[in-house]
Amino acid sequence: MVKEIERAGLPVVHICTVVPISLTVGANRIVPAIAIPHPLGNPQLSPEEEKALRRKLVEKALKALTTEVTDQTVFED
Amino acid sequence: MRLELGNVLIKDVQFSDTTKLEEGVLSINKQELIDILMEDEHLKKVEVDIAKPGEKVRITPVKDVIEPRVKVDGPGGIFPGILSKVDTVGSGKTNVLKGCAVMTTGKIVGFQEGIVDMSGPGADYTPFSKLINIVLVCEPVDGLKQHEHEKAVRLAGFKAAKYLGETARNIIPDEVKVYEVDTFTDGLKKYPNLPRVGYVQMLQTQGLLHDTYVYGVDAKQIIPTIMYPTESMDGAIVSGNCVSACDKNTTYHHLNNPVIEDLLKVHGKELNFVGVIITNENVYLADKERSSNMTAKLAEYLGLDAVIISQEGFGNPDTDLIMNCKKIEAKGIKTVIITDEYAGRDGASQSLADADKSADAVVTAGNANEVITLPPMDKVIGSLEYVDIIAGGFDGSLAKDGFITVEIQAITGATNEIGFSNLTAKTF
Numbered sequence: 001m002v003k004e005i006e007r008a009g010l011p012v013v014h015i016c017t018v019v020p021i022s023l024t025v026g027a028n029r030i031v032p033a034i035a036i037p038h039p040l041g042n043p044q045l046s047p048e049e050e051k052a053l054r055r056k057l058v059e060k061a062l063k064a065l066t067t068e069v070t071d072q073t074v075f076e077d
Numbered sequence: 078m079r080l081e082l083g084n085v086l087i088k089d090v091q092f093s094d095t096t097k098l099e100e101g102v103l104s105i106n107k108q109e110l111i112d113i114l115m116e117d118e119h120l121k122k123v124e125v126d127i128a129k130p131g132e133k134v135r136i137t138p139v140k141d142v143i144e145p146r147v148k149v150d151g152p153g154g155i156f157p158g159i160l161s162k163v164d165t166v167g168s169g170k171t172n173v174l175k176g177c178a179v180m181t182t183g184k185i186v187g188f189q190e191g192i193v194d195m196s197g198p199g200a201d202y203t204p205f206s207k208l209i210n211i212v213l214v215c216e217p218v219d220g221l222k223q224h225e226h227e228k229a230v231r232l233a234g235f236k237a238a239k240y241l242g243e244t245a246r247n248i249i250p251d252e253v254k255v256y257e258v259d260t261f262t263d264g265l266k267k268y269p270n271l272p273r274v275g276y277v278q279m280l281q282t283q284g285l286l287h288d289t290y291v292y293g294v295d296a297k298q299i300i301p302t303i304m305y306p307t308e309s310m311d312g313a314i315v316s317g318n319c320v321s322a323c324d325k326n327t328t329y330h331h332l333n334n335p336v337i338e339d340l341l342k343v344h345g346k347e348l349n350f351v352g353v354i355i356t357n358e359n360v361y362l363a364d365k366e367r368s369s370n371m372t373a374k375l376a377e378y379l380g381l382d383a384v385i386i387s388q389e390g391f392g393n394p395d396t397d398l399i400m401n402c403k404k405i406e407a408k409g410i411k412t413v414i415i416t417d418e419y420a421g422r423d424g425a426s427q428s429l430a431d432a433d434k435s436a437d438a439v440v441t442a443g444n445a446n447e448v449i450t451l452p453p454m455d456k457v458i459g460s461l462e463y464v465d466i467i468a469g470g471f472d473g474s475l476a477k478d479g480f481i482t483v484e485i486q487a488i489t490g491a492t493n494e495i496g497f498s499n500l501t502a503k504t505f
Contacts (some may be wrong), residue, residue, distance in 0.1 A: 017360070017361070017362055017393075018362060018365070018393050018396050018430075018431075019362060020396050020399070020400065020431060021393075021395075021396055021430055021431050024431050024432060024433075032362060034361075035360045035361045036283070036360035036361075036393055037283075037284065037285055037360055
C-alpha cells in the first residue's frame with residue numbers, strides 16, 4: 001500500500017514496529033512504532049501519558065512527511 | 078551428560094477401575110483422573126475421552142498435546158519449574174508412554190486452535206492421528222478471563238500427562254535410547270576434527286496466548302541461553318500456545334524435537350553437536366534486536382561452524398528468523414533455516430514476511446495456505462462451533478452437509494517447523 005500510494009505521487013510515512021520488514025518491502029519514510037500488538041499506543045501507560053506518546057508519534061510522522069529524503073530513511077528520535 | 082529414554086510401547090488405552098500399565102495396555106480410572114484435574118478451582122467441568130487411530134473421530138479445538146513421561150532416575154522430575162521442583166533435568170533415566178498422548182480441548186481460548194482428524198484425508202496432515210489420544214474436554218468456570226483459562230487448561234494437560242506417566246515408573250521399557258551429550262570442553266577434546274554444529278531454537282513468545290515456558294519462566298522474559306540437548310526431553314520447555322495450530326510446537330513436539338534427536342544421532346560421528354541456544358520471538362523491535370544479537374554472540378562464543386535455526390509460528394517471527402540468520406552468518410557461521418510458508422492458496426505469493434540474501438539454505442515444512450476439504454466424522458470431541466473462526470477457517474468453512482473446507486493451517490502440526498511432519502513444498 002505504501003508503494004502504490006507513492007507511485008500515485010503522494011509521499012507516505014510508514015509507522016511500523018518491525019522496521020526491517022518495512023525496509024525490505026521498500027518504504028522510503030519509516031517511523032518506528034511501539035509494539036506489534038499496540039503500534040500506536042502503550043496500554044501500560046496512564047491515559048495522559050499515552051496521549052502524549054501518541055501525539056509525539058503523529059508529530060514525528062508529520063515531520064517525516066515534510067522532510068526531503070534521497071534514500072530509505074528511518075526517523076529515529 | 079547422559080539420558081536414557083525408555084520407551085514403553087502403548088498398544089491400547091482403556092477406561093477401567095484402576096489406573097495401571099500392563100503389557101502395553103494403559104488402563105485409566107477416569108473418575109480418579111477427573112478428580113485430580115477438578116482440584117483446580119478455575120475449571121467447571123472436565124470430561125475424558127479416548128480417540129484411536131483410524132476412528133471416524135474429529136477433535137477440535139485442540140490446544141496442546143503432551144506425551145506422558147516419568148523420571149525414574151536422576152535429578153528432577155517431569156515439567157521442572159511447573160509441576161516438579163526446578164532442578165536441572167536431562168540426565169538419568171526417563172520412561173515414556175510411546176504411542177499415546179494427552180490432548181486438551183474444550184471451549185476456545187485463542188482463535189488459532191487446531192483440528193485433529195483420526196482418519197480420512199485430514200489425518201495425513203497431523204502426526205497426532207497416529208497416536209491413541211486421551212482427550213481432556215475442559216470447561217472453565219463462568220467469567221474466567223482468557224489468560225487464566227489458558228493457564229488452567231495448560232496445567233490440566235500437564236497434570237494428566239504426569240499422572241499417566243507415573244504408571245510407567247516401575248515398568249521395564251520395550252526399547253531404550255541412550256543420548257550422550259558433552260560439555261563444551263569435552264566435546265572440543267574428543268572431536269577436534271568434527272564440524273561444530275549448534276541449534277538455535279526459536280520459541281513462540283508474542284504474548285496474547287502465544288507463549289512458551291522454560292523451567293517455568295515465561296520465555297518472553299529470557300535472554301537467549303544455552304541448554305543441553307536432552308533437557309527438553311524431560312519437559313524443560315513447554316507450550317502455552319493456544320495459537321497457530323499448524324506451525325506451533327506443542328509440548329509433545331518439545332519432548333520429541335526431531336532436530337535435536339537427529340543431531341544427537343550423528344554427534345561424535347559426523348559432527349560435534351555443541352548445544353542448543355534457545356531464543357524468543359517478542360513483539361518489541363528492541364527485544365528482537367537484543368535476542369538476535371545474543372544468539373549470534375553465543376554461536377560465536379561457542380566456536381560454531383554451522384547452525385540450524387528453527388522458527389515457531391509465522392508473520393512477524395519471520396523477522397526474528399531473518400535477523401538470527403543474518404547476524405549469525407555475519408559471524409562467518411553457516412546457517413540453515415527451517416520455516417514454513419504462507420504463499421497464498423495458489424502458492425504464488427511471497428512466502429515469508431522478511432527476507433535476506435544470507436538466508437540461502439532453507440528447509441520448508443509446506444504452504445499453510447493450501448486448502449483441504451475434510452469429510453464429516455461420526456463423532457466430534459470438543460465442538461465444531463469454532464470451525465468458521467479459527468485461523469485457516471473462514472465464514473462458511475463448516476458446510477451444512479458437515480464437510481469442512483479449511484486451509485491446512487487449521488490442522489494441528491501440519492507445517493511444523495521443527496520438521497515433525499512429512500510435508501514440504503517445491504518450487505516449480
